[in-house]
Amino acid sequence: MSIQPPVTSIPRSRVSRCIGSVLAATMLLAAPPLYAQGTAAEAPVRDAAVMKRLAEVGNYLRAQKHFAVKADAVVDEVLLSGQKLQFTSTVDYQVSSPDKLRASVRSDRKYRDYYFDGKTLTQVAPRNGYYASVPLPGTIGEAMTAVAQRYEVEIPLADLFLWGTPKGGLDDVTAALLVGPARIGGVDADHFALRQPGVDWQVWVERGARPLPLKVVITTTDDPAQPQYAATLKWDLKANPAASVFTYVPAKGAHRIELKPVAAAK
DSSP states (O other): OOOOOOOOOOOOOHHHOBBBBBBOOOOOOOOOOOOOOOOOTTTTBBBBHHHHHHHHHHHHHHOOOEEEEEEEEEEEEEEETSSSSEEEEEEEEEETTTEEEEEEEEESSOEEEEEEEEEEEEEEEETTTEEEEEOOOOOOOHHHHHHHHHHHOOOOTTTGGGSSSSOGGGGGEEEEEEEEEETTTTEEEEEEEEEEEEEEEEEEOOTTTTOOOOHHHHHHHHTTTEEEEEEEEEEEETTOOGGGGSOOOTTOOOOEOOOHHHHOOO
């Protein structure tokens, strides 16, 4: 039997100086966290036990074959004047892993639906009556990466479908710390702080046998305004959507448009 190394964490008064990267981890030790001492000039702490849990939580997510998850999100946008604006949105995912997804995004300014059946990804603007389909065979994570790179279509919380894969980004993490216990939506959780170049992440993860991320805060640190994206997630691991959910059938009067690759458009 091996003994896990203690998790290094930070006092809440210093969270803003030490927060870190990539969606992550669950409770590491039953004992209260040991808070790091010292100055902000010290080298960032990339705790091995935290990193181990990052991998374990990713494995848990990838082991879920069917599920639904809803996210209530708030995002900052920065005007040229430097003034911040804040917008809200909801995202509803229905998933049949590894290659089927349905997402409904509703924000203050736009509605979007996404359908992925393992071969084709379709983006729909239901209020405008337009849709576009592109061939993207592969897994959900591969499709989300490809549509972002080729067409600059960003689907919210895409990292949920890369976490636990070789493209999950664990190698980019430069600091990983346990902040301490928390409670999200009535559920006991642990608050983690992670860092990578240009981005700070905070994640609250359910304690116990279901290491699910319950809340995520992402701060863009290479922008002087440091805008944030925050989302609270509610999971349904018993959901088992029918195959027909993932195939788009155009509504009467819907118009198909072409989604051009970014390079071709430029």
